[in-house]
Amino acid sequence: MAILVQKFGGSSVADVDKLRHVARIAADTKESGKQVVVVVSAMGKTTDGLVAMASELCPNPQDKTTAREYDALLATGEQVTTALLALTLNAMGYPAIGLSGGQAGIITEALHNRARILEINTDAITNHLNNGNIVVVTGFQGCDANGNVTTLGRGGSDTSAVALANALNAERCDIYTDVDGVYSTDPRIVPHAVRLNKVAYIEMLELARVGAKVLHPRSVETARQADMPLTVRSTFTPEDPGTMITGIDALELDRSITGIACDKHQAQLAIEAVPDKPGVAATVFGTMATANISVDMIIQSMNRQVDNVATNDIAFTVSGNDVHAAKDTLSELCKAIDAQAVHADTDVAKVSIVGAGMIDRPGIAATMFEALADADINIKMIATSEIKISCLVPQTQADKAVQALHAAFFPEAELGSKMTSDNVLVNEKLGY
Amino acid sequence: MAILVQKFGGSSVADVDKLRHVARIAADTKESGKQVVVVVSAMGKTTDGLVAMASELCPNPQDKTTAREYDALLATGEQVTTALLALTLNAMGYPAIGLSGGQAGIITEALHNRARILEINTDAITNHLNNGNIVVVTGFQGCDANGNVTTLGRGGSDTSAVALANALNAERCDIYTDVDGVYSTDPRIVPHAVRLNKVAYIEMLELARVGAKVLHPRSVETARQADMPLTVRSTFTPEDPGTMITGIDALELDRSITGIACDKHQAQLAIEAVPDKPGVAATVFGTMATANISVDMIIQSMNRQVDNVATNDIAFTVSGNDVHAAKDTLSELCKAIDAQAVHADTDVAKVSIVGAGMIDRPGIAATMFEALADADINIKMIATSEIKISCLVPQTQADKAVQALHAAFFPEAELGSKMTSDNVLVNEKLGY
Secondary structure, three states: EEEEEEEEOOHHHHOOOHHHHHHHHHHHHHHOOOEEEEEEOOOOOHHHHHHHHHHHHOOOOOHHHHHHHHHHHHHHHHHHHHHHHHHHHHHOOOOOEEEEOOOOOEEEEOOOOOOOOEOOOOOHHHHHOOOOOEEEEEOOOOEEOOEEEEEEOOOHHHHHHHHHHHHHHOOOOEEOOOOOEEEEEOOOOOOOEOOOEEHHHHHHHHHHHHHOOOOHHHHHHHHHHOOOOEEEEEEOOOOOOOOEEEEEHHHHOOOOOOEEEEEEEEEEEEEEEEEEOOOOOEEEHHHHHHHHOEEEEEEEEEEEEOOEEEEEEEEEEEEHHHHHHHHHHHHHHHHHOOOOOOEEEEEEEEEEEOOOOOOOOOOOHHHHHHHHHHHOOOEEEEEEOEEEEEEEEEHHOOOHHHHHHHHHHHHHHHHOOOOOOHHHHEEOOOOO | OEEEEEEOHHHHHHOOOHHHHHHHHHHHHHHHHOOOEEEOOOOOOHHHHHHHHHHHHOOOOOOOOHHHHHHHHHHHHHHHHHHHHHHHHHHOOEEEEEOOOOOOOOOOOOOHHHHHHHOOOOOOHHHHOOOOEEEEOOOOOOEEOOOOOOOOOOOOOHHHHHHHHHHHOOOEEEEEEEEOOOOOOOOOOOOOOEOEEEEEEEOOOOOOOOOOOOOOHHHHHHHHOOOEEEEEOOOOOOOOOOOOEEOOOOOOOOOOOOEEEEEEEEEEEEEEEEEOOHHHHHHHHHHHHHHOOOOOEEEEEEEEEEEEEEEOOOEEEEHHHHHHHHHHHHHHHHHHOOOOEEEEEEEEEEEEOOOHHHHOOOOOOHHHHHHHHHHHHOOOEEEEOOOEEEEEEHHHHHHHHHOOOOHHHHHHHOOOOOOOOOOOEOOOOOOO
């Protein structure tokens, strides 16, 4: 029997009425002849309450010394939702079993706050499915080989769902959320943004990496690896098929770019006047890697003379979450590499255009830079990939930048045409 | 190094300030040169909130079909406290590790809501202690051999603590609570009740069985088996040694009775007109046992003729929690055993006098019945053991019964003398 994996986020399970609604969706899917695995997040504000208590008792609960305890704390949020949903399904007459990440066989690396899934032993889930149960699994968590509870970090519930779908060889993984799909850009910034029916994994991946929060990049990458069809759809209109994320082969690339994303939760770090010696960059980024901080855009400016020594300035961006850890790490490193100073700037945003269609189409970058220049927006850093161009801009100008780019690349939407193209890809609607 | 196990109940960990206070007690104990294992309950109202949501979503969450999910739900309460306390201790500079029941090696039978501990594998705890950690363990829970989360039922956190103390060969197990020890009876009913310094396990056991809720009988029995010294003491005056529960050898029995307990959470079930055939009682109580319902007082009245058949009436008491399940079970059984009807009466209370000193002292029962008769209290059932006499009375008359018995057996306290005897045992102060 075909297996469907359905994931419901925090706003979809925020109270008992919503839990009943989610149970109904899962039960209807079961009635339609599928085996159903439901992956749930913590209920709306539960996590906030836990985080608030932890922060009151411990200044930096995410620190290495306490990360294990913090994970164990946060993991209870999904455990509550899972147990309540399993109770609800049973009360409705649908046998259901709730499993924690560890019970579901989700083994992760022994790293807290942002562990990666190493393997999934699906025996328990398969047994329960074959006994006629709907299986409810906690998103966002697993356990390491020693049985310590780990969490997967932001977007972890989506990743749990997709990884389970892959491991179970499911027919599809449906990500139910409070938006009805993927849009050409954030409709809060551009009200006439377009809802898309199909998006390529690789495009979604780039969009997600640069701030389209409707799906976490890790979950998209996980789906891409197994070519697992993924939908983003609304919990509140479950009959709407939403946006399907698929392989690039299924798309016709009749459009140069497919989406515009904006990530305001970024920080720029700069190390001033590092003596120009071999190995300095390796030391800096090796240290960041050891501290488990992901680095994104990197610029090294060359050959400034300071006290008759040739020096470089090195600048890079990190997630806003990591800015304190990154600054502390760099400040310690400063003396070792003879750098003059470290600066952190959180007043930045990364605006990106994404599209598989830009491959072999010259001039896209020029159009982007022109559009930003015409809008009087200063570009602080630039980074490119095959299907993406990102510019770091002042945070206060981020919305203006997105609007200018949407006008440049989606002129027909600007004219008020109500497109619903099959072959265009896009971005977040409402952020979370 | 000697190990101390400290258990803190829900009111002791009700908010972040109280958690800090508890962390201080554990840290001071660690500073005094002990290895410390802390067992915690769920924070004050957490469990109530979980129970309320579960009840809204599922009419009888404790039922067999959903008991597994309900246990998983309730177990999160202690997991939250455990993680927060471990975070707090680390923030104070005391390395600490939080363990769930399963992580702590507490293996229980595969029964939900009221599982018994089968064994404790102390390897994980011992390793963490030997690495210099304070180990915080969730009370009230374990897991079965298949990794399903189980809860130990009422009083389970005390039992967890004592069982851990036994398994770790601890020096002592301290039960910190919101009262400062064990009293001669409930001070809310008898304001001049006496606080006791020492109580025998066997007396505490009988008192606990009949409603003295300061310690759950299972925890007392567990301590008795290993002769583990147990104290009941106040979280808010940790320097006060409280009441020590020890072996009977340590006591001098200069007093006929040592405590008066009252359990208002009882129900009486009666099966009317059961044909007088061999095996009927075995069928009735076998069925109750199969349904996992503990039966307490039992009366069988003989030889009433109904339609020319000799019949018996069988009456017994169960915990108030079990009255619905017991009545349903009996009603099903009614036809099979040709009984006429089943009645349930929850308007009852069990009032008991307890004391190792009543052994070989005749006339105690007569004094009890006289005191109740003088107070115009009707006795519905009587049950006795070597060191206990219990009477079932109307619930409305329960307090009056306790007062009458305290006056009869503790005349000197009635005269206002402020005894603090070493050799007297007692009862709950504030119920929970």
